Amino acid sequence: MIPNDIEILNEVRLHTYQTPYFFTSRNILEINYQKFLNMFEGSEVYYALKANSDPKILTLLNGFGCGFEAASFYEIEQLLAVGIQPDRIIYGTSVKPSTHIMRAFDVGVNRFAADSHEELEKIAQFAPGSRVIIRAKVNDSGSVFAFSERFGAPKEAVKALVVYARHLKLKTYGLSFHVGSQATHVDHWANAISSLKPIMDQLDEEGIRIEILDIGGGFPVIYNNHKDLPHLDDIAKDVHKALKKLPYQPKIIMEPGRGIVASSTVMVSEVISRTIRNGKVWLVMDGGIYNCLYEAMIHQGTTQYDVRTMAMVEGDVDMLNYGITGPTGDSLDVITRSISLPSFISEGDRLIFENSGAYTITMASPFNGFPKPELYLS
Amino acid sequence: MIPNDIEILNEVRLHTYQTPYFFTSRNILEINYQKFLNMFEGSEVYYALKANSDPKILTLLNGFGCGFEAASFYEIEQLLAVGIQPDRIIYGTSVKPSTHIMRAFDVGVNRFAADSHEELEKIAQFAPGSRVIIRAKVNDSGSVFAFSERFGAPKEAVKALVVYARHLKLKTYGLSFHVGSQATHVDHWANAISSLKPIMDQLDEEGIRIEILDIGGGFPVIYNNHKDLPHLDDIAKDVHKALKKLPYQPKIIMEPGRGIVASSTVMVSEVISRTIRNGKVWLVMDGGIYNCLYEAMIHQGTTQYDVRTMAMVEGDVDMLNYGITGPTGDSLDVITRSISLPSFISEGDRLIFENSGAYTITMASPFNGFPKPELYLS
Structure with a gap:
C-alpha cells in the first residue's frame, strides 16, 4: 500500500455518507497536479475534465491554477459555471460540431484542436482568427484505450495543415498528440516528440514556429491488474531528452485527466x-x-x-x-x-x-x- | 422494410426537433403491447421498464392497461410519479437491497422475486406476508445477454425455496424464469416451462399450487445483424404445447422490455x-x-x-x-x-x-x- 492509500483510507473512515459515494482527497489531488507541473519548468497543465467533471473537483483544480481541456461546449458550460475563465480553456477535441465551435468562440474560448482541412475550415468560419493546435497521429500501441483509429492527422499531412491554417488566417499555435489513455510504454511520449521533429524542422525552415507542444494525456494509473507501469519521472526524463533535439523549445502543455484525478x-x-x-x-x-x-x-x-x-x-x-x-x-x-x-x-x-x-x-x-x-x- | 418502418419514418419526417432525439410511435407501441397480450388468453404483461423508463412511454403503457416490472425502488418511484398503482407493479429483481424491499412494501408493492434462502428471509423481514415469485435458472444459451451466471436458483433448489417461503409466511405466488435478453432460439421458453414441470408436479402432490407462471422477457428484436429471429407467434405455439403438459394451468405473466419498446x-x-x-x-x-x-x-x-x-x-x-x-x-x-x-x-x-x-x-x-x-x- 502506498502512502496515498493510507491517507485517503483514514479520511474515509471518519465519515458515514449514504452509499454508494465517491470521496476525494484534496491533498492527493493537489500533489498529483503539482507532480505534472514539476515535470517541466514553465509548462502548463490543462486538466481533461471528461475524466471527472464534478464541480467540486473543477473548483479545486481552478484554485490550484490549473487549465482545462474541454471535449464539447457542454463541458465549457460546466467550466464557466464554476467561474473558470475562457482563457484557461482549450477546446481539444479534433472533430467538433460547428455549433459548439461557434458557442465556444462566443464566450471567449480561442484555442481549438484540428486534424483535417474540413475542421480548420469550420474553425475559420465559426471562430475566425483563433489559435489552432494541429493534432498528429502517433504510435499508441500498448495503451488500453487507443485513439489513432479516429483522431490525429497522418504525419505527412501535418505540415500542409499548419500552412492551410495560416492561409485561413488562423494562428498556428501548436502541435499536439495523444499516446492513448492508460499508456504502458515509458518512451511513447518521447518517441512521439521525436517523430514530430522533422515536421518542426521543415516548418522552421519556412519561418513558421509553433508556440506550444501539447503532449496530451495517457499518463497511467495503478490498478489491481496494472501495477508495473512507467513513472512520471521516467516519462519526463525521456521527454526532456527528446525536446532538446528539437530546433527550438516550444512551451509544453499537458492534458492529463486520469493521471490527476484517479x-x-x-x-x-x-x-x-x-x-x-x-x-x-x-x-x-x-x-x-x-x-x-x-x-x-x-x-x-x-x-x-x-x-x-x-x-x-x-x-x-x-x-x-x-x-x-x-x-x-x-x-x-x-x-x-x-x-x-x-x-x-x-x-x-x-x-x-x-x-x-x-x-x-x-x-x-x-x-x-x-x-x-x-x-x-x- | 416492414410496414412499421414506413409508418414511423413518415411520422419522423413531419418534425424538426433538436438532434439527437428519440421518436416513439404510439401506434407501434400499442401494437407491440397487444401482440403480447394476444399470445395467451387471460395473460398479463408487466413491462420491464429498465428497457426504457421515459415517463411518456410509461404513461402510454399504463393507459393501455399494462403492468410493470421494476428493478429497484428508484424505478418504483418513477412508476408512482406517473400515477401507476402499486398493485400493477412486480419488483422482479431476485437480489434486492433490504432498504428497497422495505420502501416498496411501504408504498404498497407486494410481489417480489427471489432465488435464494437469504433473499426470502429479507422479504419476510421487510415485506411480511408478501407474494413471492421463485426464479429458476434455465437454459439461456444463444441469448445475447445471458443471466444465468448471476440469477436464478438451480432447479433442484426451487422446491425447497417454495416450501421455505411458506414457512416464512410468504405467499407462494409463482415461478419465473428468464431465457436471457435478445434470445434467439424459438423453443427456449417452451423448454424452460417443460423443465419446471417436474417441480410443479412435486409441489402439486404436496398440495402446493402456484398462481402464476412468469415466462419473463428476452423476446428478440430485429437489428441489422439480427434478422432471422423467432417470431412471437411461433414462440407462443411452442409455449402453448408445453403449458398443456403441466399438471394444471397457472396464469401466464410476461415481462418484455425490449420486445415492446425497441x-x-x-x-x-x-x-x-x-x-x-x-x-x-x-x-x-x-x-x-x-x-x-x-x-x-x-x-x-x-x-x-x-x-x-x-x-x-x-x-x-x-x-x-x-x-x-x-x-x-x-x-x-x-x-x-x-x-x-x-x-x-x-x-x-x-x-x-x-x-x-x-x-x-x-x-x-x-x-x-x-x-x-x-x-x-x-
Missing part, C-alpha cells in the same frame, strides 16, 4: 447481499458498473480496482475468493469475478474501491434507476 | 462532420454510443442498428461504405465500422437509427458533456 478518489459501496452462485461467493454491492465503475465492464479484465474493507484488517485473517457485482439485474454488472478479501464480509459491510476517480462518475448512467452517486471532499 | 422508437441524429481516416469515410454524429446507442458499443458487432437517411431515397443511388461514430473524443464511441448508405451524405444531414427504443436512453451517460436526448411522441 488516485485522488475512492468509491465507497455497501454490500446489499452475500449470495452463493454455482459454489462461488458473490458480494452484491449498491455501487456497480452502471452507476459507479463503468470501465470495469467495458474492459472487464483490464480496469480492475483494488478493493479494501472499511475495517482496517491487521494480522492474519481468513481470506476468501469473491466475485463482486453491482445492484442491477443485468448480466454485465460484474465488477470482478475474482478478488481476495477477508472471509467475514456480510450484508451491510462497506468496501472501498481505490483509484476510482477517473472515468467513473462522468460515465455513470442511472440504469435500473440507481442514481449517479455524490462526491464528497476530505 | 421497434416503437427511432433515434434521429445529425452529421456533425464527414471525415476521411485511413482512406475510410466516417460520419461523426451528434448522437453516439454514450448519449444514445449504448448497446452498439458493449457488444460492438452484436447490436447493429439499421440506419436510414432522413430523405427517402428512390431508385438507383450511388452507395458508399461508411463508418459511423458518436460526438465524443473517445475511441469506443463507434456505432458501426461498416454500413452502406447513399454516397451524398454531408454535414447537417440527419440519419435515423431504427428499432432503438430499448436499452438506449436508460443507459445514456452525459460523457464529454453531451446530455441525454429528449424523447418525442407521434
Whole structure:
C-alpha cells in the first residue's frame, strides 16, 4: 500500500455518507497536479475534465491554477459555471460540431484542436482568427484505450495543415498528440516528440514556429491488474531528452485527466447481499458498473480496482475468493469475478474501491434507476 | 422494410426537433403491447421498464392497461410519479437491497422475486406476508445477454425455496424464469416451462399450487445483424404445447422490455462532420454510443442498428461504405465500422437509427458533456 492509500483510507473512515459515494482527497489531488507541473519548468497543465467533471473537483483544480481541456461546449458550460475563465480553456477535441465551435468562440474560448482541412475550415468560419493546435497521429500501441483509429492527422499531412491554417488566417499555435489513455510504454511520449521533429524542422525552415507542444494525456494509473507501469519521472526524463533535439523549445502543455484525478478518489459501496452462485461467493454491492465503475465492464479484465474493507484488517485473517457485482439485474454488472478479501464480509459491510476517480462518475448512467452517486471532499 | 418502418419514418419526417432525439410511435407501441397480450388468453404483461423508463412511454403503457416490472425502488418511484398503482407493479429483481424491499412494501408493492434462502428471509423481514415469485435458472444459451451466471436458483433448489417461503409466511405466488435478453432460439421458453414441470408436479402432490407462471422477457428484436429471429407467434405455439403438459394451468405473466419498446422508437441524429481516416469515410454524429446507442458499443458487432437517411431515397443511388461514430473524443464511441448508405451524405444531414427504443436512453451517460436526448411522441 502506498502512502496515498493510507491517507485517503483514514479520511474515509471518519465519515458515514449514504452509499454508494465517491470521496476525494484534496491533498492527493493537489500533489498529483503539482507532480505534472514539476515535470517541466514553465509548462502548463490543462486538466481533461471528461475524466471527472464534478464541480467540486473543477473548483479545486481552478484554485490550484490549473487549465482545462474541454471535449464539447457542454463541458465549457460546466467550466464557466464554476467561474473558470475562457482563457484557461482549450477546446481539444479534433472533430467538433460547428455549433459548439461557434458557442465556444462566443464566450471567449480561442484555442481549438484540428486534424483535417474540413475542421480548420469550420474553425475559420465559426471562430475566425483563433489559435489552432494541429493534432498528429502517433504510435499508441500498448495503451488500453487507443485513439489513432479516429483522431490525429497522418504525419505527412501535418505540415500542409499548419500552412492551410495560416492561409485561413488562423494562428498556428501548436502541435499536439495523444499516446492513448492508460499508456504502458515509458518512451511513447518521447518517441512521439521525436517523430514530430522533422515536421518542426521543415516548418522552421519556412519561418513558421509553433508556440506550444501539447503532449496530451495517457499518463497511467495503478490498478489491481496494472501495477508495473512507467513513472512520471521516467516519462519526463525521456521527454526532456527528446525536446532538446528539437530546433527550438516550444512551451509544453499537458492534458492529463486520469493521471490527476484517479488516485485522488475512492468509491465507497455497501454490500446489499452475500449470495452463493454455482459454489462461488458473490458480494452484491449498491455501487456497480452502471452507476459507479463503468470501465470495469467495458474492459472487464483490464480496469480492475483494488478493493479494501472499511475495517482496517491487521494480522492474519481468513481470506476468501469473491466475485463482486453491482445492484442491477443485468448480466454485465460484474465488477470482478475474482478478488481476495477477508472471509467475514456480510450484508451491510462497506468496501472501498481505490483509484476510482477517473472515468467513473462522468460515465455513470442511472440504469435500473440507481442514481449517479455524490462526491464528497476530505 | 416492414410496414412499421414506413409508418414511423413518415411520422419522423413531419418534425424538426433538436438532434439527437428519440421518436416513439404510439401506434407501434400499442401494437407491440397487444401482440403480447394476444399470445395467451387471460395473460398479463408487466413491462420491464429498465428497457426504457421515459415517463411518456410509461404513461402510454399504463393507459393501455399494462403492468410493470421494476428493478429497484428508484424505478418504483418513477412508476408512482406517473400515477401507476402499486398493485400493477412486480419488483422482479431476485437480489434486492433490504432498504428497497422495505420502501416498496411501504408504498404498497407486494410481489417480489427471489432465488435464494437469504433473499426470502429479507422479504419476510421487510415485506411480511408478501407474494413471492421463485426464479429458476434455465437454459439461456444463444441469448445475447445471458443471466444465468448471476440469477436464478438451480432447479433442484426451487422446491425447497417454495416450501421455505411458506414457512416464512410468504405467499407462494409463482415461478419465473428468464431465457436471457435478445434470445434467439424459438423453443427456449417452451423448454424452460417443460423443465419446471417436474417441480410443479412435486409441489402439486404436496398440495402446493402456484398462481402464476412468469415466462419473463428476452423476446428478440430485429437489428441489422439480427434478422432471422423467432417470431412471437411461433414462440407462443411452442409455449402453448408445453403449458398443456403441466399438471394444471397457472396464469401466464410476461415481462418484455425490449420486445415492446425497441421497434416503437427511432433515434434521429445529425452529421456533425464527414471525415476521411485511413482512406475510410466516417460520419461523426451528434448522437453516439454514450448519449444514445449504448448497446452498439458493449457488444460492438452484436447490436447493429439499421440506419436510414432522413430523405427517402428512390431508385438507383450511388452507395458508399461508411463508418459511423458518436460526438465524443473517445475511441469506443463507434456505432458501426461498416454500413452502406447513399454516397451524398454531408454535414447537417440527419440519419435515423431504427428499432432503438430499448436499452438506449436508460443507459445514456452525459460523457464529454453531451446530455441525454429528449424523447418525442407521434
